[in-house]
Amino acid sequence: MVAVALLAGCGSTHHAQSAAPPATTTAKVRTPLVRALIRDYKTLGADVQSMRTAALKVHGQSLKGTPAIRTTTGRFIEDLQKSHLSLKAQNRMIDHAAGAVATSCDQCFQQLEAMRPIPQIAHPH
DSSP states (O other), X not given: OHHHHHHHXXXXXXXXXXXXXXXXXXXXXXXXXXXXXXXXXXHHHHHHHHHHHHHHTOOSOXXXXXXXXXXXXXXXXXXXXXXXXXXXXXXXXXXXXXXXXXXXXXXXXHHHHHTOOHHHHHXXX
C-alpha cells in the first residue's frame, strides 16, 4: 500500500505546457475572375433592389410602368450584359429582376423574358 502511495506521488513537477499553436492569418486569395463575379453579383443585386423600390410606387398593372422602372430595368440589362456571370447565373438573375417588375411593367417584364439565354444554355457551342 505504501508503494502505491509513493508511486502515485512520484513524477515530474514539470507539467507539459499546452502552448497554443501560433495564430496564422490566412488571407483569402481571390482570383481576378472571382473578384469580378463578386462585384457583378453586388451590382446586379443592387439593380434588382432598385427595381423593386421603383415598382412599389406603382399601384396596379401598367403597360409601360414608370420612367423609374424603365430606367432601373435598363440599368440592370446593361450591367447583366457587361457581367462575367455564366449563362445559368444570368438566367437566375433575370428571374429575380423579372419578379421585381412583373406586376408593375408589362413591357419591362417582356424585355427581361426575351433576353433569357435559354437557347445558348440548351445548345452550347
